[in-house]
Amino acid sequence: MININLIGAGNLAHHLFRGIYNSEGVKLQQWYSRDKKRLSAFSSKTGIIHDLKALQQADLTILAVSDDAIGELSSALPFDDQLVVHTSGSVSIHELDKKHRRGVFYPLQTFSKDVDVDFSHVPFCLEILEKEDLILLKKVCEAIGSPYYKINTEQRQTLHLAAVFVNNFTNQLYRIGHEITDIKNINFDILKPLILETAKKVQEVSPYMAQTGPAKRYDKKTIKRHLKLLDNPLHKELYELLTQSIQQTHGRKKL
Amino acid sequence: MININLIGAGNLAHHLFRGIYNSEGVKLQQWYSRDKKRLSAFSSKTGIIHDLKALQQADLTILAVSDDAIGELSSALPFDDQLVVHTSGSVSIHELDKKHRRGVFYPLQTFSKDVDVDFSHVPFCLEILEKEDLILLKKVCEAIGSPYYKINTEQRQTLHLAAVFVNNFTNQLYRIGHEITDIKNINFDILKPLILETAKKVQEVSPYMAQTGPAKRYDKKTIKRHLKLLDNPLHKELYELLTQSIQQTHGRKKL
Numbered sequence: 001m002i003n004i005n006l007i008g009a010g011n012l013a014h015h016l017f018r019g020i021y022n023s024e025g026v027k028l029q030q031w032y033s034r035d036k037k038r039l040s041a042f043s044s045k046t047g048i049i050h051d052l053k054a055l056q057q058a059d060l061t062i063l064a065v066s067d068d069a070i071g072e073l074s075s076a077l078p079f080d081d082q083l084v085v086h087t088s089g090s091v092s093i094h095e096l097d098k099k100h101r102r103g104v105f106y107p108l109q110t111f112s113k114d115v116d117v118d119f120s121h122v123p124f125c126l127e128i129l130e131k132e133d134l135i136l137l138k139k140v141c142e143a144i145g146s147p148y149y150k151i152n153t154e155q156r157q158t159l160h161l162a163a164v165f166v167n168n169f170t171n172q173l174y175r176i177g178h179e180i181t182d183i184k185n186i187n188f189d190i191l192k193p194l195i196l197e198t199a200k201k202v203q204e205v206s207p208y209m210a211q212t213g214p215a216k217r218y219d220k221k222t223i224k225r226h227l228k229l230l231d232n233p234l235h236k237e238l239y240e241l242l243t244q245s246i247q248q249t250h251g252r253k254k255l
Numbered sequence: 256m257i258n259i260n261l262i263g264a265g266n267l268a269h270h271l272f273r274g275i276y277n278s279e280g281v282k283l284q285q286w287y288s289r290d291k292k293r294l295s296a297f298s299s300k301t302g303i304i305h306d307l308k309a310l311q312q313a314d315l316t317i318l319a320v321s322d323d324a325i326g327e328l329s330s331a332l333p334f335d336d337q338l339v340v341h342t343s344g345s346v347s348i349h350e351l352d353k354k355h356r357r358g359v360f361y362p363l364q365t366f367s368k369d370v371d372v373d374f375s376h377v378p379f380c381l382e383i384l385e386k387e388d389l390i391l392l393k394k395v396c397e398a399i400g401s402p403y404y405k406i407n408t409e410q411r412q413t414l415h416l417a418a419v420f421v422n423n424f425t426n427q428l429y430r431i432g433h434e435i436t437d438i439k440n441i442n443f444d445i446l447k448p449l450i451l452e453t454a455k456k457v458q459e460v461s462p463y464m465a466q467t468g469p470a471k472r473y474d475k476k477t478i479k480r481h482l483k484l485l486d487n488p489l490h491k492e493l494y495e496l497l498t499q500s501i502q503q504t505h506g507r508k509k510l
Contacts, residue, residue: 195422
């Protein structure tokens with residue numbers, strides 16, 4: 001049985017709680033939140049604490065807290081030489097207090113507040129300083145049913161950047177789709193199957209192979225008409241830049 | 256029974272063939288392709304023709320051809336006063352020869368060559384000039400199991416533009432994610448669950464509500480670090496512009 005401490009009461013911490021609580025081979029020993037009210041509903045399921053001094057040693061202590069809080073909280077843990085990991089995509093492993101055995105346990109996924117997470121769709125990016133700590137982190141992933149990948153700091157920070165493109169920026173393109181259809185009284189539902197299919201396609205084929213459309217075809221007539229339809233200057237600029245990017249990727253072969 | 260003629264031998268035509276062939280209440284009467292070899296495999300299933308003059312009247316004739324070919328092909332059909340529709344997102348209904356009853360039958364979806372389409376995920380945008388033709392197009396959608404929406408020309412052209420954003424441009428963001436991870440020897444598979452989840456999320460909540468990340472948080476430190484990680488000037492420009500667009504959408508409330 002792997003004993004785990006959980007620090008933090010945000011979105012990710014709640015999902016990790018459920019993942020651990022519902023899995024065999026891992027046990028949530030204690031769950032810390034500064035706020036005294038937030039975790040009271042869980043007191044029958046694990047040891048809820050609001051004072052870090054009450055935290056006991058565990059096989060693994062997970063800091064599921066904001067980037068800025070990682071360093072300070074790791075120093076405040078009342079033990080040393082234990083495995084302590086943070087869950088951030090961008091913070092260095094060295095921000096963890098060096099009195100601990102340190103690691104990163106970064107879930108590359110987006111979490112919704114009220115939607116249960118299927119952990120088989122949450123890949124964990126693992127980073128450690130000591131080889132033997134990897135074994136334990138892998139066991140935790142296996143227990144909760146998640147895929148895992150050992151990566152280094154540079155790779156993790158690149159993944160975090162790539163995640164901004166495929167998640168935040170993609171979502172903003174959905175938003176623009178919503179905006180421009182809304183103005184014309186068009187039901188956004190019409191676009192939803194296309195959004196889903198576009199994401200499904202690249203599960204099987206590369207984004208390079210999946211590309212279609214006026215930019216790739218160098219269809220100047222359609223591109224011009226589309227630009228004319230766009231009112232928001234920022235949307236126009238984005239249309240032009242993304243068209244340029246597609247054409248950079250799919251450059252015409254010289255004849 | 257609704258008799259249908261299909262014109263064209265491309266990707267969409269093949270999917271429409273399967274959709275019609277596998278449904279009750281609709282029957283593929285004849286299928287035309289200029290190229291004599293392309294449809295030979297289907298000759299036991301429908302009347303394959305390579306000469307437009309051999310085309311007979313039908314309840315519906317679907318032109319699933321490239322935008323540029325619509326006008327000329329509609330004129331070349333050897334009958335008039337029949338319902339003839341094109342399947343383009345951007346071509347005017349009036350490019351169809353006015354000797355016909357004219358309509359648009361635009362499927363808002365991306366089609367892959369070798370992947371069977373589930374027509375329940377293909378919304379059809381219907382446009383007609385005469386009210387009674389709408390009834391027939393709706394019946395065809397119902398027969399093949401597709402949702403449908405009656406829209407006007409301006410709405411269809413806006414949808415086509417929105418589709419470029421949520422499909423082609425989104426796919427290019429996936430491509431950029433692939434590129435920047437590939438350089439660092441990171442398996443693109445790690446990003447696939449996130450891509451799918453991002454698309455799934457907006458099936459339920461609006462893209463506005465679904466947004467997260469450094470741009471929305473005005474997290475200058477992370478944004479600066481990300482920009483530093485990007486080598487390709489076009490990727491940098493896109494990062495900045497999409498960040499700006501997110502911040503335009505999620506403007507900080509004045510204090």
